Amino acid sequence: xxxxxxxxxxxxxxxxxxxxxxxxxxxxxxxxxxxxxxxxxxxxxxxxxxxxxxxxxxxxxxxxxxxxxxxxxxxxxxxxxxxxxxxxxxxxxxxxxxxxxxxxxxxxxxxxxxxxxxxxxxxxxxxxxxxxxxxxxxxxxxxxxxxxxxxxxxxxxxxxxxxxxxxxxxxxxxxxxxxxxxxxxxxxxxxxxxxxxxxxxxxxxxxxxxxxxxxxxxxxxxxxxxxxxxxxxxxxxxxxxxxxxxxxxxxxxxxxxxxxxxxxxxxxxxxxxxxxxxxxxxxxxxxxxxxxxxxxxxxxxxxxxxxxxxxxxxxxxxxxxxxxxxxxxxxxxxxxxxxxxxxxxxxxxxxxxxxxxxxxxxxxxxxxxxxxxxxxxxxxxxxxxxxxxxxxxxxxxxx
Numbered sequence: 001x002x003x004x005x006x007x008x009x010x011x012x013x014x015x016x017x018x019x020x021x022x023x024x025x026x027x028x029x030x031x032x033x034x035x036x037x038x039x040x041x042x043x044x045x046x047x048x049x050x051x052x053x054x055x056x057x058x059x060x061x062x063x064x065x066x067x068x069x070x071x072x073x074x075x076x077x078x079x080x081x082x083x084x085x086x087x088x089x090x091x092x093x094x095x096x097x098x099x100x101x102x103x104x105x106x107x108x109x110x111x112x113x114x115x116x117x118x119x120x121x122x123x124x125x126x127x128x129x130x131x132x133x134x135x136x137x138x139x140x141x142x143x144x145x146x147x148x149x150x151x152x153x154x155x156x157x158x159x160x161x162x163x164x165x166x167x168x169x170x171x172x173x174x175x176x177x178x179x180x181x182x183x184x185x186x187x188x189x190x191x192x193x194x195x196x197x198x199x200x201x202x203x204x205x206x207x208x209x210x211x212x213x214x215x216x217x218x219x220x221x222x223x224x225x226x227x228x229x230x231x232x233x234x235x236x237x238x239x240x241x242x243x244x245x246x247x248x249x250x251x252x253x254x255x256x257x258x259x260x261x262x263x264x265x266x267x268x269x270x271x272x273x274x275x276x277x278x279x280x281x282x283x284x285x286x287x288x289x290x291x292x293x294x295x296x297x298x299x300x301x302x303x304x305x306x307x308x309x310x311x312x313x314x315x316x317x318x319x320x321x322x323x324x325x326x327x328x329x330x331x332x333x334x335x336x337x338x339x340x341x342x343x344x345x346x347x348x349x350x351x352x353x354x355x356x357x358x359x360x361x362x363x364x365x366x367x368x369x370x371x372x373x374x375x376x377x378x379x380x381x382x383x384x385x386x387x388x389x390x391x392x393x394x395x396x397x398x399x
Contacts, residue, residue, distance in 0.1 A: 009308070009311060009341050009342065009345055010341065011304050011307070011308070011337050011338060011341050012337060012385070012388075013337070013341055014337065014385055014386075014388045014389035014392060015389070015392065016340050016341050016344050017336045017337040017339075017340050017341060017385065017389070018336060018340075018385075018386070018389045019091070019340065020087055020088075020090070020091050020336075020340070023393060023395055026386070026389060026390065026393070026395065027390075027395060029071065029386060030383075030386045030387070030390055032067060032068070032071055033382050033383050033386060034383065037380070037383055050362060050366065054359065058358070058359075061358045064358050064362070064365075065358060068365050069358060069361070069365060071333040072331070072332060072333040072334075072354065072364075072365055073100065073332070073333075073353070073354050073355055073356075073361055073364075073365070074095075074097075074332065074353040074354065074355045075355050076355065076356065076357055076358060077355065078097070078119060078120060078123045078355065080355070081095070081097065081353060081355050084332070084353060085127065085129050085130060085353070086129075088129070088351055088353075089129040091340050091343055092343040092344070092346070092349075093339055093340065093343045093349055093350060093351055094129055094130065094131055094132075094348070094349070094350035094351075095129055095130045095350060095351055095353050096130070096131075096132040096133070096134055096185065096329060096350045096351070096352045096353065097120045097123070097124060097130055097132075097133050097134065097353055097355065098133075098134040098352055098353065098354045098355070099113065099116045099117060099120060099134075099135075099139075099354075099355065099356050100354035100355060100356040100360060100361035100364045101113060101116070101139065101356050101357070101360040101361070104139060105142060107162075107165065110139065110140045110141065110165070110169065111169075113139035113140060114139075114140060114169045114172065114173060116356075117133060117135050117139075117173055118172070118173065118176055120133045121133050121173070121176050121177050121180055121182045121184075122176075122180065124180075124182045125180040125181070125182055130182075131182065131183055131350070132182065132183040132184070132185055132216075132350070133177070133182060133183075133184055133185070134184070134185040134187060134352065135173065135184055135185070135186060135187065136186075136187045136189065137166065137170060137186060137187075137189070137197050137200065138189055138193070140165070140166045140169045140170060141162050141163070141165065141166035142159075142162055143193060144159075145159050145162045145163055145166070146189075146193035146196050146197070147192055147193050149163065149193075149195075149196040150192060150193055150194070150195045150196055151192075166200075167200065170200055170204065171204075174204045174207070174208050174214070174215060175208075177208070177214055177215075178208045178214050181212075181214075182214075183213060183214050183215070183216060183245070184214065184215055184216065185216045185218060185247050185298070186201045186204075186215065186216065186217055186218060187218055188217075188218035188219065188220045188249065188251070188252075189253075190253050190256065190257065190260075191223060191253075191257055191269045192260070197217075198217060198229070198233075201215060201217040202217070202233060202236060202237075205217075205237055205240075205242055205243075205244065205245060206237075206240045206242055209237070209242040209243045209244075209245060210241070210242050210243075212243065213243045213244075213245040213296035213325065214245070215245050216245030216246060216247045216296070216298060217233065217245065217246065217247070218247045218248075218249055218300075219246060219247070219248050219249070219284065220249055220250065220251035220252075221248060221249065221250055221251065221271075221277055221280045221281040221284055222250050222251035222254060222270055222271050222277040223251060223257075223269050223270060223271070224269055224270070224271060226280065226284075227280050227283055227284050227287070230246060230248075230284055230287065230288075231287065233246075234246075234287075234291075234294070234295060237294070238294060243294055243295070243296055243325075244294065244295045244296070245296050245298075246284075246288055246295055246296065246297055246298070247297075247298040247300050247329075248281065248284050248285065248288070248297065248298065248299055248300060248301070249300045249301070250277055250281055250301065250303070251270075251277075252367070254270050257269055257270050258270055278303070278305070278306075281301070281303070281306055282305070282306055282309055285297070285299055285306060285309055285310050285313070286309075286313065289310070289313045289314070289317065289319075289326075292317075292319060292323060292325045292326055293325065295325065296324075296325040296327075297310075297325060297326055297327060298327045298328070298329050299327065299328050299329070300328075300329040300330070300352070301328075301330075302330055302331070302334060302335040302338065304337075304338060307328060307338050307342065310326070310328070311342075311345075311347070314326060321345060321346045321347045321348075322346055322347065322348055323348070324348070326347075326348065327348040327349070327350065328342050328347055328348065328349040328350070329349065329350045329351070329352055330349075330351060330352065331351070331352045332351040332352060332353045332354070334382065335382075336385075337385050339351060
């Protein structure tokens with residue numbers, strides 16, 4: 001990163017980064033991140049967290065809620081999220097709502113997920129602080145059906161019906177979003193089910209992205225050739241005279257992807273190293289900034305260099321900090337030094353706020369704890385920034 005990039009925004013300004021936390025909240029966050037900096041404790045905590053979440057009568061919920069849940073989730077319901085949304089808004093930061101339920105398999109569960117997504121869109125419509133709702137198409141259909149669709153295997157009657165229901169549910173969701181002017185981020189999934197998701201999302205863009213970006217696809221740049229996919233989708237959208245909605249991420253399924261490729265003896269779809277991922281990611285940001293009128297970008301990254309790159313390019317191209325197609329996003333509970341320093345300079349920035357019953361979001365919470373262990377380096381960064389702010393406030397001696 002160049003000195004000029006750093007001069008644009010001082011991302012290490014911890015006073016701004018943690019200004020929304022009281023001394024008590026800062027101490028609590030610092031202690032939690034200290035615990036999560038120990039991979040052994042994370043492993044033990046993940047095991048017992050899964051057990052606590054399954055206990056009858058929700059007896060384990062208070063323990064989970066007072067620790068990792070409150071750090072990374074907005075609440076168990078949309079109503080509970082309101083205080084988080086208001087707090088973020090007070091720091092010029094928007095909210096992206098994400099119903100965190102995963103691994104559902106019954107049609108009743110799929111319908112319940114759709115109903116919750118529709119409620120989230122209506123909730124978002126009622127407040128200008130929630131411009132986007134995130135959804136996973138695996139919340140509407142069995143994984144096995146998507147896998148068969150991608151491999152072009154014939155579907156049996158049950159699977160054909162499940163595919164039809166997926167298309168109907170996604171269309172209903174998109175129509176509601178279009179009607180109310182709320183955008184949808186379609187999350188990326190594993191490589192072996194991603195192609196049908198891409199296709200459904202492209203078709204939705206053609207239908208709903210004519211006037212403004214309603215539908216966004218997600219591009220995982222730790223996968224090989226995803227920059228090519230992004231460019232192809234742009235040409236497709238351009239030929240159909242619609243705006244491409246592109247959420248750029250690094251990715252979340254690396255170990256699972258590599259293990260499956262080895263077991264099934266096909267080429268590893270993941271970049272050979274972090275450097276190649278970073279190069280492709282930053283090239284994707286550069287590509288989107290080439291035509292910001294026809295590409296609506298969400299730079300969803302916890303990488304300081306990638307955020308600084310977009311800031312630099314926007315300045316070079318004389319693009320307004322609050323250009324409606326140029327956005328940043330980080331997960332709630334993480335990378336506050338990026339989010340709130342961007343917000344302080346009037347960039348469009350949001351926190352991705354998961355919510356839902358504790359038993360349903362526990363897989364998400366365990367991933368957050370594991371991904372932010374000291375092995376990834378993320379926890380060391382978070383802890384070091386918290387340490388700086390604790391010292392600045394004169395609180396470190398009291399922890």
